[in-house]
Amino acid sequence: MLKVYGDSISGNCLKVKWVAEKLGAPYDWVETDVLAKATRTPDFLALNPAGQVPLVVLPDGRPLAQSNAIILHLAEGSDLIPGDSFERAKMFEWLFWEQYSHEPYVAVARFQVRYLGKAVSELEPRVVERGRAALQRLEDALKETDYLAGGRLSLADVALVAYTRVAHEGGFDLDDYPAVKVWVGRVEAELNIA
Amino acid sequence: MLKVYGDSISGNCLKVKWVAEKLGAPYDWVETDVLAKATRTPDFLALNPAGQVPLVVLPDGRPLAQSNAIILHLAEGSDLIPGDSFERAKMFEWLFWEQYSHEPYVAVARFQVRYLGKAVSELEPRVVERGRAALQRLEDALKETDYLAGGRLSLADVALVAYTRVAHEGGFDLDDYPAVKVWVGRVEAELNIA
Numbered sequence: 130m131l132k133v134y135g136d137s138i139s140g141n142c143l144k145v146k147w148v149a150e151k152l153g154a155p156y157d158w159v160e161t162d163v164l165a166k167a168t169r170t171p172d173f174l175a176l177n178p179a180g181q182v183p184l185v186v187l188p189d190g191r192p193l194a195q196s197n198a199i200i201l202h203l204a205e206g207s208d209l210i211p212g213d214s215f216e217r218a219k220m221f222e223w224l225f226w227e228q229y230s231h232e233p234y235v236a237v238a239r240f241q242v243r244y245l246g247k248a249v250s251e252l253e254p255r256v257v258e259r260g261r262a263a264l265q266r267l268e269d270a271l272k273e274t275d276y277l278a279g280g281r282l283s284l285a286d287v288a289l290v291a292y293t294r295v296a297h298e299g300g301f302d303l304d305d306y307p308a309v310k311v312w313v314g315r316v317e318a319e320l321n322i323a
Numbered sequence: 324m325l326k327v328y329g330d331s332i333s334g335n336c337l338k339v340k341w342v343a344e345k346l347g348a349p350y351d352w353v354e355t356d357v358l359a360k361a362t363r364t365p366d367f368l369a370l371n372p373a374g375q376v377p378l379v380v381l382p383d384g385r386p387l388a389q390s391n392a393i394i395l396h397l398a399e400g401s402d403l404i405p406g407d408s409f410e411r412a413k414m415f416e417w418l419f420w421e422q423y424s425h426e427p428y429v430a431v432a433r434f435q436v437r438y439l440g441k442a443v444s445e446l447e448p449r450v451v452e453r454g455r456a457a458l459q460r461l462e463d464a465l466k467e468t469d470y471l472a473g474g475r476l477s478l479a480d481v482a483l484v485a486y487t488r489v490a491h492e493g494g495f496d497l498d499d500y501p502a503v504k505v506w507v508g509r510v511e512a513e514l515n516i517a
Binding site: 178179187191193194195196197198199201202205214215217218219221222224225226228229230232233266269270 | 373390463
């Protein structure tokens with residue numbers, strides 16, 4: 130069976146859980162506590178030299194890392210990946226943008242405030258500013274469309290909802306981004322995580 | 324024809340050029356000077372609200388951003404993408420890792436030193452440390468294999484060689500990573516960019 134090493138506080142890990150459940154794929158969840166350095170043990174590093182969760186071990190024993198690579202693999206051939214070549218490319222555009230321009234600010238702010246006990250006022254101004262820019266970019270896109278790619282739920286929505294839905298825990302106010310807020314509810318309902 | 328908005332000093336932009344040339348796909352290159360803020364003009368922002376290059380405009384007029392999303396789209400169906408599902412997943416793992424754990428350190432150090440005039444000694448210690456960790460992770464992988472995924476040249480090699488080959492411009496010494504150095508030469512030869 131698919132084995133998922135994940136920390137339940139991590140949106141990146143929850144993406145894998147949500148996709149597996151949406152697809153009805155059975156899996157074992159191995160809770161892996163990042164704050165307790167469970168990703169730095171020799172056993173874990175042998176599975177993923179990058180020392181990061183999520184990590185999956187496929188039924189044939191081969192490990193695979195990187196949340197978005199994992200969900201792409203799990204969802205291959207499903208309707209979570211647009212069939213149209215251009216819409217699929219737009220989905221990839223959002224997936225890479227998420228890891229480069231959204232997660233390092235929105236998720237990092239939330240981690241520092243909620244799990245490291247930093248005050249919102251102590252966050253690096255650059256983190257706050259870029260987190261707001263990322264949310265504004267989502268807002269601009271979601272004013273025009275209900276889903277990020279292909280006109281229906283795709284991995285782009287799954288990946289981007291993961292930290293957007295908890296952005297308030299890092300001091301961002303989703304009331305400033307009303308189309309994003311409605312979209313979060315829409316995606317949560319489709320994933321049964323509302 | 325495919326139109327590529329790119330800055331020739333950017334490895335992310337060169338990825339697109341290299342893949343188009345490797346595939347024999349004709350394109351027009353529109354030099355777009357990031358330092359001169361050519362990505363912040365209203366015309367450019369209308370094409371890419373994220374204000375980043377590379378950006379391509381496909382022959383049918385639709386824009387697509389994010390270097391790795393663009394090369395995935397251009398290379399669809401070619402042997403730059405492994406046919407085997409697991410090897411393709413490993414390629415994706417490297418592509419996402421590149422944008423999250425390599426580019427923000429190796430490319431950023433090089434940009435600050437070469438284009439903003441910072442001394443290597445003035446770089447943030449975190450940037451240097453994580454850049455070295457990224458190069459070490461590549462070294463560990465490339466001690467075992469000639470290519471990152473699928474046993475032959477793939478988009479994973481193209482994406483990762485882009486900033487690795489100029490890492491010395493940010494103060495990293497590829498002599499410390501001999502397997503990486505040999506791989507850079509191998510990939511450059513295959514891309515005809517040696």
